[in-house]
Amino acid sequence: MSLQQTSAALAAKRILIGKPGLDGHDIGAKIIALTLRNAGAEVIYTGLRRSPLQIAQVAVDEGVDAVGLSILSGSHKELVADVIGQLRELKAHGIKVFVGGTIPAEDQAYLRELGVSAVFTADMSLEAVVDSLAKSLA
Secondary structure (H helix, E strand, O other), X not given: OOHHXXXXXXXXXXXXXXXXXXXXXXXXXXXXXXXXXXXXXXXXXXXXXEOHHHHHHHHHHHOOOEEEEEEOOOOHHHHHHHHHHHHHHOOOOOOEEEEEEOOOHHHHHHHHHHOOOEEEEOOXXXXXXXXXXXXXXX
C-alpha cells in the first residue's frame, strides 16, 4: 500500500492504544500512537496501568474502530482475553483488536483464536505495522 493509500485508509479511523495491567513501560505504545496519528488516524491513548474494563469502556465511549494493546509484562494471554471479554460484554461488536509488545511466537495463534486481528512484535518496522492496520481497517 502506498503512503497516500495508507493515509487515506486511516484518515477517518479512530484507534485506541491501551496499556493493560501493571506494566509501566509505555515508550512503544507512545511511538505507535504518534506513528498512527502521523499516518492520518485519530488516536486515543489511555495511559499506563488501565484495567481491561477501563480500556473496553473507553473504546465504546469513544466509538473507536480498533483497540491496540501494548503488553510487555508477559501477561498478554490473560489481559487480551479479558479485554476482548469486556468488549463482548459491552456489545462492542466490530471493534478490531491488535496487540503489540513482547509476544512469543508460540502465543500468537492463541491470541488470534481469541479474536486478535494482528500481533506486532519489536522486530517489525513501523511502516509494516501501519500498513497492516490500514489494510485491516480499510
